Amino acid sequence: MNGLIFNLQRFSTKDGPGIRSTAFLKGCNLNCLWCHNPESINGHKELKYIESACVHCGACASACPQNCLVVDETSWHWEEHSCIFCGDCVQACPHDALGLWGEDYTPRQLTDELLKDREYYGDSGGGVTFSGGEALLQNEFLFECLSLLKDAGIHTAVDTALSVEWPLIEKVLPVTDLFLIDVKGMDTEAHLKNIGVEPQLIRENIGRMKTLAESPEVHVRIPLVKGLNDDPALIPEMIKLLRGWKALKRVELLSYHSLGVDKSAQLVAGGEQELLEAPDREIMDEFFLKLTAAELPVAKH
Amino acid sequence: MIPNYIQKSMKAWFEKNPRATFYERIDLFQEGWKLFGSESYARRYGKVLSHMLNNMSVVIRDEELLVGAVKEIIPSKEQRAFAENLVEERWGTATEEQKQEWISFYYSPGWIKRRHPDFFTFGHLAFNWDTLIEKGLGWYIGKAQGILDAGTYKEDEDRISFLEGAVAGYEGISRFIARYAEEAARLAGEATLPEEKARLTEIAALCERITLGPAGSLREALQLIWFITLASQKVAGCGVFCFSRMDQYLLPFYEKDLADGKLTREEALYLIEDFYNKNNDIMDPGDHMSQEDDKVINNLEVTYDDPNYIILGGLLDKETSGVNDLSFLFVQAAHEMGLRNPWLVIRYHDGIDNEFWKAVADSMRSNSSVTIYNDDTMIPALLKYEVEEEDVYEYGFFGCNDPLIPCEEGGLRQMWVTLPWPVELAINGGQPFMNPQDIPEGNFTLKDRLIGLMYGPFKGVESSLTDIKSMDDFLELYRANLSLLMRQYREGMEQDYQVEKKCSRGKIRIEDLFLNGTIDAAECWITGGVKYHKIIMQGSGFSTAVDSLAAINKAVFVDKRYTLSELRDAMAANYEGYEELHSYVKSLPKYGNDDREADQFAAKVTDIFCDVMEEMNRERKGLYTYMPTISTDRDFTMQGSKMGASADGRLAGEAVGENQSPAAGADQNGITALLNSASAIPFDRITGGPLNVMLHPSTVENEEGLEKLASLFRAFMKKGGMQLQLNVVGHDELIKAQQNPDQYKTLCVRVTGYSAYFVQMGKVAQDEMIHRTVNF
């Protein structure tokens, strides 16, 4: 079975302990307004087109075996339905204006690639993180990869929003050392608006994880965006959700950044992302202080 | 905290008028020359040096712990003209042959402009600092005078002259220190503030002691080293020192001071910071590698902007680590001060103290002038190039990442070998693509040899592509061409050194006073007064050679998409009319991405380069041992300008690869991939050269980031890496990157869960990131 990967990030220093590599699995069941990786949402390959770099030379169109590109002096058009994502146009473009998002890997291929940095993981207490997209959706593939890495003695982490059916989580528990869980909001209505789903399933899954007799270590990451999910009034509920969780070893507050905006504009098939703002410094501080006061292990932001 | 007076002095240096000149040097040289011009070379050298030291101003600044500085003025137009003329008179009318007799090595117009042909040195070496502080100047005088008195070299005028010149030089330096003692005593007499009086009295007493005697404390040791440095660099022009292992030879002084209760750890740090500041303070402003910089052109000084090197840590023998408390203090001082000079080389070895390693990583993270080298590759490598076991643990480096055995050898013997050049010759039947009409008949021209920058064009081995059936055949032809070139270089260099040796008999330079062996043999290091004689061959354009061979392998022998002659024709045409082929070769695997298809050639190029070097050493033609580094300094642009298009897709005239870096923008998989590619180089055959690495501050911020950085470095060293230097780029660089994206293609930034190449990010995200670097 193949997995679809849209990026491999080496010397990843923000996705768990030590020096890590992060594999980003393509495909997501959420649609967060602030998504950093809009190219990760679709579970299939996509073509990236950087309009500002294109000189309309037509080299891509001549290279395309499917004739799905039409280029003239002012426009560049792509027929998605006939595209087979062969990448010939990307190679032909002399101006780096094209790229393919998504590459197929077998579990063995991917883990071989990831194991190239094992000396760095070993020395630093690091390992491999699977992120997304929603990493848990490519469940079989993820499980295979995690198992191979565990066999090789590598520390494994899964970055997830937990908005999936419980069996998908349960499946990878035995081969995962660390869960990085994104808690994206508390308010039901806002959750639906910001993320595209209600938070019910996520809460249930957190509830189940809390009761596990043997749980991987858990880190919770809380992305905050001005006006969307940074209302301090929601802090008590957040505390209620996270409190009394033995496996929870770290809570991280992440201030919004705009990386996703330009990337979504580069996606031919993707929608445009609206520019959002980071929360005020005082709000970040308030979250920090209140969560810390509730004896949650909050890291300095 | 850096003492206030040092902070002020550092600030003043940045604001200094670039025309400020130690003009006394020029006047006093002229005077000395008039007085002693008719004497033999070595006597004259010693006496002129002594005359300058005895008559230049003594400068004692407020509050400083260590003393020794020069008086500067802004020269008038007339003074400038006089100074330039003084040197120009001699050089300007000299024939090439005369120049060769005076100096047989590297010079640039700017360099020559400041130096008199009968009073110069190239520097780039290490004195016997340990002997100096343990024995004192009186011991040196006694030794040289003793040999004279014993009549060992009775009939040998050259040697007698050499020793008399040495004695005159030692005495001049000793007298120079005595004058500081006298001036400090005089100022102490005038001082009204009690602390000031005490400070000056202390300076007077300690200068008095080291006028002839050994150092008795850390402060005296640093003071003595500083006086010798000032005299050597500012007066005699002996730049680019290696101070060798300061944490070792200063340790007994430091420990004794602590035990006697004469010094605290903090005071030791201040002394080191004072010493650093003094090194920085005598440096030229500007950049001597850019001759278009008018600060460089208009400068009349004999010092360089190259830093002095300090070697720290490392092994003392097979198993004992040299890391001690002083090692920490030296790193801390560099971290706090962030100066360009001195430059610290930290020697890693397996099992190095973790706290020390973290302190080193921390200083590198804040862009201090600190670099790491690996004992576990350097020591085996040096042993392959005839360094003896008893000396090898002392190894260090000077200015351009060139290795040395301190005080057992002279300075600056290097030449550049453009590694991709033989690929061009091999694919084109032994002919260069560009300017074949410029090929000199027979050997290199004198000028080519003198500047040590032999990048052709010239001919290789005559060959035909039809004989090449496999990649191995091609590599053999590459080897034959590289071997031919290196042997031609050697021939040229050895010819020059024969002349130099002949002309150097009876001559002396300031370094001959402080090297091991020269006084006993009563001859300068050039003619054989020291133990080791070596020439560094700097393999340049490394990634271009590797990527070109990888491209040929893949295109012709693996994919079989093009023939060698198609490739050759495309290269000859600079890829014009071959756009498809050009796109294809550009997309092939490149060194720097942890891709075996490319990296295997990193090993092959290195092995071939070193095989030839070792063969040459076995044949041994002259005095010199050849040692390989992978290093371009900053000459990769010039080297590229002489080369045609290469098989990796590089166009004619474009720069070749810099040092050990991947081709500009080629590394796309992050720093561990880059380091893994570099680890493919068999560094236990290579004796130096830099690998420049860039990181964004956000990847290594806070304590966790520091742990990760220290781990990254250590894992690289464990994997057989040799050297690493780091740029952590922040706000200013990001703005520059935004304006010149082409030069910052590989700048990778991480934003919480993701990372991107900065220049590929859109303007909004770039602006925001730039904004963040202001806020946090």
Ligand code: SF4
């Ligand atoms: S090849 Fe590249 S530059 Fe040319 S039209 Fe296609 S996308 Fe634009």
Ligand code: SF4
């Ligand atoms: S990926 Fe292949 S099929 Fe799709 S547009 Fe490009 S060349 Fe055509």
